[in-house]
Amino acid sequence: MRYFSILAFTLSLLISINVNGQTDESALKTIYSTSLTNGKSYEWLDYLSNEIGGRLSGSKNAELAVQYTKAELEKLGLDKVWLQPVMVPKWERGEKEEAFYLIENQKKNVNICALGGSIATDENGLQANIVEVHDFEELEKLGRENIEGKIVFYNRPMQADLISTFNAYGGCVNQRYAGAMEAAKYGAIGVIVRSMNLRQDDFPHTGSMSYGDLPVEQRIPSAAISTNDANVLSVALKSNKDLQFYFKQNCKQYEDVPSYNVIGEITGSEYPNEYIIVGGHLDSWDLGDGAHDDGAGVVQSMDVLRLLKESGITPKRSIRVVLFMNEENGLRGATEYARVAKENNENHIFALESDAGGFTPRGFSFSANDTNFNQVLGWQSLFKPYLIHYFEQGGSGADVGPLKTETNVVAGLRPDSQRYFDHHHASNDTFEHVNKRELELGAATMTALVYLYDKYGVNPITKETEIKN
Numbered sequence: 001m002r003y004f005s006i007l008a009f010t011l012s013l014l015i016s017i018n019v020n021g022q023t024d025e026s027a028l029k030t031i032y033s034t035s036l037t038n039g040k041s042y043e044w045l046d047y048l049s050n051e052i053g054g055r056l057s058g059s060k061n062a063e064l065a066v067q068y069t070k071a072e073l074e075k076l077g078l079d080k081v082w083l084q085p086v087m088v089p090k091w092e093r094g095e096k097e098e099a100f101y102l103i104e105n106q107k108k109n110v111n112i113c114a115l116g117g118s119i120a121t122d123e124n125g126l127q128a129n130i131v132e133v134h135d136f137e138e139l140e141k142l143g144r145e146n147i148e149g150k151i152v153f154y155n156r157p158m159q160a161d162l163i164s165t166f167n168a169y170g171g172c173v174n175q176r177y178a179g180a181m182e183a184a185k186y187g188a189i190g191v192i193v194r195s196m197n198l199r200q201d202d203f204p205h206t207g208s209m210s211y212g213d214l215p216v217e218q219r220i221p222s223a224a225i226s227t228n229d230a231n232v233l234s235v236a237l238k239s240n241k242d243l244q245f246y247f248k249q250n251c252k253q254y255e256d257v258p259s260y261n262v263i264g265e266i267t268g269s270e271y272p273n274e275y276i277i278v279g280g281h282l283d284s285w286d287l288g289d290g291a292h293d294d295g296a297g298v299v300q301s302m303d304v305l306r307l308l309k310e311s312g313i314t315p316k317r318s319i320r321v322v323l324f325m326n327e328e329n330g331l332r333g334a335t336e337y338a339r340v341a342k343e344n345n346e347n348h349i350f351a352l353e354s355d356a357g358g359f360t361p362r363g364f365s366f367s368a369n370d371t372n373f374n375q376v377l378g379w380q381s382l383f384k385p386y387l388i389h390y391f392e393q394g395g396s397g398a399d400v401g402p403l404k405t406e407t408n409v410v411a412g413l414r415p416d417s418q419r420y421f422d423h424h425h426a427s428n429d430t431f432e433h434v435n436k437r438e439l440e441l442g443a444a445t446m447t448a449l450v451y452l453y454d455k456y457g458v459n460p461i462t463k464e465t466e467i468k469n
């Protein structure tokens with residue numbers, strides 16, 4: 001027993017210094033300096049955003065993004081780079097949508113966009129009375145007698161006094177995702193949803209919606225309206241309950257098409273069968289160029305492997321970058337990656353995702369048991385010099401979620417979220433709204449955490465128990 005405590009103590013002294021005699025503090029300093037002075041994330045993002053553009057699953061651009069990121073990873077001198085096949089949905093917006101309402105025979109145009117997965121209106125568009133509601137309870141109270149044959153207008157705004165805008169988003173997004181499915185139950189013929197945006201502006205924000213198990217003939221077209229137009233429409237409805245709303249959209253769902261996750265790996269020097277992954281999603285919505293969602297996460301994850309190399313770190317464990325396809329409207333890439341990992345019995349000890357925008361990093365959220373969370377809290381002070389020390393238990397990312405086990409850790413990078421929903425899924429999610437230094441700080445922060453997990457592994461108490469046994 002005593003022998004083991006002395007051994008454990010000696011080990012703990014040794015592990016704070018790596019083979020190069022570098023402390024964790026100096027390793028992190030090297031990583032941050034390298035990212036800020038010699039990072040590659042911004043250059044990659046420029047290409048992905050400006051040369052390729054929006055990368056909706058199943059589109060030509062998504063295919064170009066697969067080829068581009070694979071070629072860039074191949075230049076990094078990794079041990080392996082490969083494509084993992086996956087079938088993805090293909091939905092196209094078609095010609096730009098049109099919408100207006102009529103008040104005293106005057107046409108007032110409004111900004112809308114079809115929600116992802118929605119059906120089109122017929123070719124002449126759809127015109128009807130419109131009923132404003134704020135939630136599904138209100139819809140139920142109004143009932144079929146007030147809804148049938150009309151358009152339902154969901155107008156519950158994001159809650160402005162929540163500090164995490166993701167919580168505000170979570171409080172609203174059911175209107176977008178399930179609004180059509182719910183309204184159709186009462187005989188509605190179309191749905192207009194207030195954009196998930198805390199700012200007042202003219203940009204409609206798309207995003208996924210679902211008809212659930214609604215039969216095809218009962219499906220109704222569903223679109224988002226800009227926050228400015230939602231407010232104006234709401235005011236107009238107060239003085240004229242009978243106003244007519246018109247919209248036309250031309251979207252179409254096709255058969256699934258083949259696509260890929262893009263994967264690169266540095267094989268571990270000591271524990272090659274323990275995997276640490278970093279990732280973001282390669283697909284985006286089609287309105288902007290997807291720079292924040294999730295071009296930023298893609299290029300930061302790519303740079304993690306490069307920054308480890310540039311900082312002279314030889315990982316003991318296998319480090320993978322995974323660029324997931326089809327997070328936005330299906331999560332097919334993440335589901336397939338997790339399926340294959342399980343099939344191959346790969347031990348994923350830690351998975352980190354960046355999918356909350358390329359803004360200044362504040363810290364991480366961890367889906368981890370108490371032991372594992374305490375381990376990471378022990379590293380928190382290392383991040384303080386970079387003003388990045390918000391470590392929270394609970395939540396990770398959509399793409400890494402399927403890899404969670406009882407003993408491993410999955411996590412999400414947490415950047416400042418105040419401006420994220422100004423851009424999320426809208427035509428202003430573009431490259432010029434990403435700040436180079438903020439993006440690079442995010443890449444460094446992810447690299448630093450990967451460095452620590454690589455060096456110490458996960459769940460050290462379990463390991464100690466194993467040694468004793």
Ligand SMILES: [Zn+2]
Binds near residue numbers: 281294327355
């Ligand atoms: Zn995203």
